[in-house]
Amino acid sequence: MAEIQTLSIETQPVQRQPKDYKSDLEPIWCPGCGDYGVLNALFKAMSQLNLDPDKTVLVSGIGCSSRLPGFVVTYGFHGVHGRVLPVATGIKLARPDLTVIGVGGDGDGYSIGLGHFPHAARRNIDITYIVMNNQIYGLTKGQTSPTSSTGFQTKTTPFGNMDGSLNPLQLAIVSGATFVARGYSSMPNQLAKIIAEAIRHPGFALVDVFSPCVTFNKVQTYDYYKGKVYEIPDTHDPTDKFAALRLAEEDGVFPIGILYRVDRPTLDEQVAMVKQQAYTENPSVEQLFKKYQ
Ligand SMILES: Cc1ncc(C[n+]2csc(CCOP(=O)(O)OP(=O)(O)O)c2C)c(N)n1
Ligand code: SF4
DSSP, rough: OOOOOOOOOOOOOOOOGHHHHHHHOOOOOOTTHHHHHHHHHHHHHHHHEEEEGGGGEEEEEEESSSGGGGGGEEEEEEESSHHHHHHHHHHHHOOOOOOEEEEEEHHHHIIIIIGGHHHHHHHTTTTEEEEEEEESSSTTSSSOOOOOTOOOOOSSSTOOOSSOOOOOHHHHHHHHEEEEEEETTTHHHHHHHHHHHHHHHSOOEEEEEEOTTTOSSSOHHHEEEEEEEEEETTTTTTTTTTHHHHHHHHSSSEEEEEEEEEOOHHHHHHHHHHHHHHHHOOOOOHHHHHOOO
């Protein structure tokens, strides 16, 4: 009998370009909104990593910035306000093979969603969280957010914001995040590099991005950041927690880059190990009853 020959076809990996991640939907952000820069940097980062859109999920909440998943050809989940992190955590635990990226605004992530933030960080779930921080609520037309500066006059604070402003970088570091970075939407090449590193990092990675709202924030404008943002020098040791906290504390000038990066087991790795152990031991229901009665 003739031997059956199997034909193997070698397929070359496709190198995707930034434009290949762009969906047919055109962004409807105001002209000049910082979120355009973040979207373009994300396209570049995805191309640098050659991410497969069929294996990538973008999860967002509600806000101008949370529209972002619609503009990308990956899977997307445009959820409810403030719930990026629990949804992203659930997706990553159910499908650890997927690259999961949360996106949204400072209102979404640091106000209504803040309760989820330290827990995602301390659990070290392997997701990337990009916060487009414009220090205001854009979608609802200009109210203060937790990162608004003290004294900032908005519709909700006509006599000036009386609150101190939250420092998301420090909060992430002390909560147990293993990758903490700051980007600026007007430095798209550097932002793309930071986002690519964050996605590559195994564990909870925060990328807080200054992304000016040109319509409602007339204080933290592009002019405001000119001369205040600077790249973190190579001499900074990102494994030094206290050095990272000091960088995040700087006031009046804003270091851009990776402040903190360490390795620690991720939640999804540990859950996979427990699942494996349960399959290996495979106890009967009777044995389980005996063990726990
Ligand atoms: C439960 C709930 N509360 C309030 C709102 C109203 N709301 C929609 S977006 C938003 C804040 C948006 O600010 P931010 O997350 O910073 O995003 P931006 O629009 O600035 O990108 C608020 C309060 C809502 N949609 N759902
Ligand atoms: S309102 Fe602000 S945040 Fe929203 S799209 Fe316009 S500039 Fe961007």
